[in-house]
Amino acid sequence: MVLNVVLMVCWIVLFVGRDAPGALTIGVIAFALILVGLSFWLVLTIKEIRLNHRQANFVDSVTHELKSPIAALQLYLETLQMRSIDDAKRAEFHAIMEQELHRLDRLINQLLEVGRLDAVGHHEEANDVQLTPLIEQCVNTTCVHYKCAPDTTVKLDLQPAIIKARRMVLEMIFTNLIDNAVKYAGSPPEVSITVRPWSLGRLRILIANNGLGIPHEDRKKVFNIFYRGGSELHRRRKGTGLGLYIVYTLVKKLKGKVSVRDHYDGSPGCVFVLELPGELIETLENIESMNRKPVETRKMSSTGPV
Numbered sequence: 437m438v439l440n441v442v443l444m445v446c447w448i449v450l451f452v453g454r455d456a457p458g459a460l461t462i463g464v465i466a467f468a469l470i471l472v473g474l475s476f477w478l479v480l481t482i483k484e485i486r487l488n489h490r491q492a493n494f495v496d497s498v499t500h501e502l503k504s505p506i507a508a509l510q511l512y513l514e515t516l517q518m519r520s521i522d523d524a525k526r527a528e529f530h531a532i533m534e535q536e537l538h539r540l541d542r543l544i545n546q547l548l549e550v551g552r553l554d555a556v557g558h559h560e561e562a563n564d565v566q567l568t569p570l571i572e573q574c575v576n577t578t579c580v581h582y583k584c585a586p587d588t589t590v591k592l593d594l595q596p597a598i599i600k601a602r603r604m605v606l607e608m609i610f611t612n613l614i615d616n617a618v619k620y621a622g623s624p625p626e627v628s629i630t631v632r633p634w635s636l637g638r639l640r641i642l643i644a645n646n647g648l649g650i651p652h653e654d655r656k657k658v659f660n661i662f663y664r665g666g667s668e669l670h671r672r673r674k675g676t677g678l679g680l681y682i683v684y685t686l687v688k689k690l691k692g693k694v695s696v697r698d699h700y701d702g703s704p705g706c707v708f709v710l711e712l713p714g715e716l717i718e719t720l721e722n723i724e725s726m727n728r729k730p731v732e733t734r735k736m737s738s739t740g741p742v
Contacts, residue, residue, distance in 0.1 A: 437474050440467060491662055502543065505536035538581075547678070565606055567597045567631055567639075567714070574610040575629070582618050584625060589618065591628040597639050599714035601690055609686050612679040613643050613708055621645040622704065639714040644699065644707040655696045659684035687712070 444467035451460035512529045515521075521529075571594060579586040599606060617627045626646040634640035650658060657663050661681040687694045692712040699707060 437471065437478070440471050440474060443467060444471070487662075502540070505540040508536045509533055542581075562600055562602050564598045564600050565603050566717075567599060567606075567641075568594045570603070570606055571610055571614075571629060571631075574607065574614050577611065578614045578618050581615070582625075584618070589621075589625050589627060590614075591626070594629065594631045595633070596717040597631055597633075597714050598717055599639070599690075599712055601712075605686050605690065609683050609710075612683045613710070616679055617643050617645040617708070620647040622647050633716055634711055637713055637715060639712050639716075641710040641712065642707055643710065644705060646703065646705040649698065649704060649706040650696050658696065659694070 444464065447463040447467065448460065451457075451463065512533050516526065516529060571592070575586050575590045575592070579589055614627070614629070618625055621627055622645070628642070628644045630642040630644075632640050632642075658680050661678065663681075684694055687710065690712055692710065694711075695709050697707050697709060699705060
């Protein structure tokens with residue numbers, strides 16, 4: 437690219453002195469087209485390198501995530517086969533093995549979900565889904581997985597609302613966001629979830645935690661497939677880099693938005709801001725009552741004198 441620019445400058449200097457506008461114009465256009473092509477090729481090459489890096493990190497993380505529960509299961513099975521242990525210890529081993537199986541099943545399901553995001557929930561119709569019980573269910577599931585108490589870990593400030601969507605899609609969105617918030621929270625973990633009306637026909641859901649937060653340069657990248665900040669060799673949190681990609685894809689299909697920002701008060705952690713089409717239940721009831729009034733008025737007037 438530098439050589440192309442140098443040749444272009446030399447070409448311009450050469451033909452300006454010779455007063456040859458035709459050759460000058462043709463040469464400048466040709467060099468400009470070459471420069472545009474080189475720039476386009478460079479952008480594609482950089483994207484390919486970054487994608488390969490994310491894929492390498494993804495393979496490392498998935499390999500670790502798959503090997504860990506399998507190794508644990510193998511160890512406990514060998515212990516049960518080779519040693520005579522009491523019933524209490526046996527029950528403890530069985531509980532740990534069950535937990536590792538759930539972890540393995542969760543990872544495999546997440547890998548499968550990425551391959552069928554376009555078909556998620558297509559076997560069911562879109563319905564009016566109440567947000568409060570759905571979020572409470574996702575919170576309980578996540579807290580069981582991380583062995584923490586929902587009442588002390590997650591603070592809920594939810595206005596009753598309804599979103600017209602496939603329930604499975606909403607479950608995947610909120611399960612991944614809440615799981616991410618608890619996983620990367622501080623010690624002890626503190627997560628807050630808020631549901632508020634944002635504009636006409638839209639809701640804003642805030643999911644915040646008290647963790648280390650996400651650097652500004654990574655806030656758009658975290659929604660890319662396979663992306664995980666840092667190196668897999670020094671990572672302390674488990675994961676594959678697929679959860680937020682799933683969230684971004686499904687939210688986009690619902691014609692919503694998802695982004696990350698800091699706490700307004702400067703406290704540690706970050707806030708995932710989710711905007712989805714929906715209404716507060718109170719608003720819907722008011723609209724329905726207003727729609728019923730003209731009908732009732734017409735019925736009353738029809739009984740009166742003409």
